[in-house]
Amino acid sequence: MNPYPPDHPVQDESYWSGVRAQYAVSPDFINLENGFFGVQATPVHQAFQRYQEQLNLESAYFLRVRLPERLAGVMRALAAFTGADAGELVITRNLMESLNILLQGYPWRAGDEVLLAEHDYDSVIETLEMVAARHALTLTRLTPPLDPASDEQIVALYQAAITPRTRVLLLTHMVHRTGQIMPVAKIAAMARRHGVDVMVDAAHSFAQLDYRLGELGADFVGVNLHKWLGAPLGVGLLYIRRPRVVDIAPLFGDSRSAVDDIKKLAHVGTVPPAPILAIEDALAFHLAIGSARKEARLRHLSQYWMTRVRDVPGVRLFTPRAAERSCAIAAFGIEGVAAQQVVRRLMDDYRIFTVLRTVGAEECVRVTPHLFTSIEQLDALVAAIGEIAAGAR
Numbered sequence: 001m002n003p004y005p006p007d008h009p010v011q012d013e014s015y016w017s018g019v020r021a022q023y024a025v026s027p028d029f030i031n032l033e034n035g036f037f038g039v040q041a042t043p044v045h046q047a048f049q050r051y052q053e054q055l056n057l058e059s060a061y062f063l064r065v066r067l068p069e070r071l072a073g074v075m076r077a078l079a080a081f082t083g084a085d086a087g088e089l090v091i092t093r094n095l096m097e098s099l100n101i102l103l104q105g106y107p108w109r110a111g112d113e114v115l116l117a118e119h120d121y122d123s124v125i126e127t128l129e130m131v132a133a134r135h136a137l138t139l140t141r142l143t144p145p146l147d148p149a150s151d152e153q154i155v156a157l158y159q160a161a162i163t164p165r166t167r168v169l170l171l172t173h174m175v176h177r178t179g180q181i182m183p184v185a186k187i188a189a190m191a192r193r194h195g196v197d198v199m200v201d202a203a204h205s206f207a208q209l210d211y212r213l214g215e216l217g218a219d220f221v222g223v224n225l226h227k228w229l230g231a232p233l234g235v236g237l238l239y240i241r242r243p244r245v246v247d248i249a250p251l252f253g254d255s256r257s258a259v260d261d262i263k264k265l266a267h268v269g270t271v272p273p274a275p276i277l278a279i280e281d282a283l284a285f286h287l288a289i290g291s292a293r294k295e296a297r298l299r300h301l302s303q304y305w306m307t308r309v310r311d312v313p314g315v316r317l318f319t320p321r322a323a324e325r326s327c328a329i330a331a332f333g334i335e336g337v338a339a340q341q342v343v344r345r346l347m348d349d350y351r352i353f354t355v356l357r358t359v360g361a362e363e364c365v366r367v368t369p370h371l372f373t374s375i376e377q378l379d380a381l382v383a384a385i386g387e388i389a390a391g392a393r
């Protein structure tokens with residue numbers, strides 16, 4: 001039931017309670033909805049507040065004199081962390097901005113086909129629908145299995161859907177509904193053999209899973225920094241493999257930058273600098289724990305509650321059974337109780353905050369612990385699910 005030996009670092013509760021002490025979270029409820037926005041650790045939040053103060057004290061001097069050098073430092077830190085060249089990265093406000101820059105700037109031809117999945121993020125799908133209407137594109141939606149037998153099963157699904165008109169494949173690395181991790185590198189390798197471009201929505205995988213951007217094998221990746229990296233709200237990242245920068249036309253007007261300079265995509269005017277500067281602090285906090293240890297702990301937490309409810313009569317898990325196919329995010333339902341009702345009862349009766357998500361035509365309850373989630377809080381969730389399920393029988 002527990003894949004780790006008792007002395008494994010993922011269950012060194014004294015280490016993790018030290019990590020927990022570095023987060024200030026509301027004592028009023030158990031927050032198991034950490035998929036939307038990842039709370040900043042206290043040192044990151046304090047740095048962010050210092051930057052705000054300094055900006056307000058120094059005003060234009062801060063922006064004109066201090067900021068350029070500090071920004072260069074942030075870009076160097078991001079390049080080192082992601083394994084990308086700073087010339088392949090643009091800081092954006094969030095993932096939707098990154099994906100809009102890509103989707104609206106891509107050199108579409110009328111009749112091009114885009115492959116996507118039903119489980120992709122709704123707003124990304126809406127952007128694609130808008131772009132499809134403007135450029136006369138065809139969108140083909142796939143429904144990958146919730147609990148695949150192998151990576152190859154998924155690769156084969158995408159491969160079978162490729163036609164001579166397929167130009168782009170949109171992939172969500174970690175499905176926000178169920179937590180399923182898609183085998184992006186394997187799908188991207190197959191797509192490359194067919195001459196199809198891959199755009200990755202890495203909103204949840206970035207800084208939750210231990211990988212470098214280049215390992216995804218995709219030329220275009222959108223990232224979110226305010227979820228699992230724990231930077232303040234208002235920062236995302238766009239990665240474009242260097243030789244492909246030239247192919248993306250700026251969404252925000254630019255006539256000054258060279259066509260192969262990624263800065264052409266970042267011509268957005270004055271933006272709040274404090275969240276951007278705090279990226280460096282968020283990276284330092286993340287690295288002090290370590291990507292591999294963070295991923296292992298988050299997976300341990302979700303596996304902890306899932307293994308305890310899996311066989312409870314009436315409970316259904318929407319997340320793949322194999323532990324390596326998910327990490328922090330997972331979802332469940334209870335037979336005979338609408339998911340909306342389960343979310344409401346968890347909050348009203350047990351002070352546990354979760355969120356409703358849809359999976360195809362069904363609804364589920366998404367549960368997302370964070371590094372500050374304790375085993376006792378997960379025990380409270382397991383007990384609550386058991387009671388709600390028992391009441392429905």
Ligand SMILES: Cc1ncc(COP(=O)(O)O)c(C=O)c1O
Pocket residue numbers: 035036094095096097120121124172174175176201203204224236
């Ligand atoms: C899979 C996925 N993609 C994209 C986004 C959008 O991120 P943002 O609101 O930061 O643009 C989210 C946000 O929850 C997400 O879960």
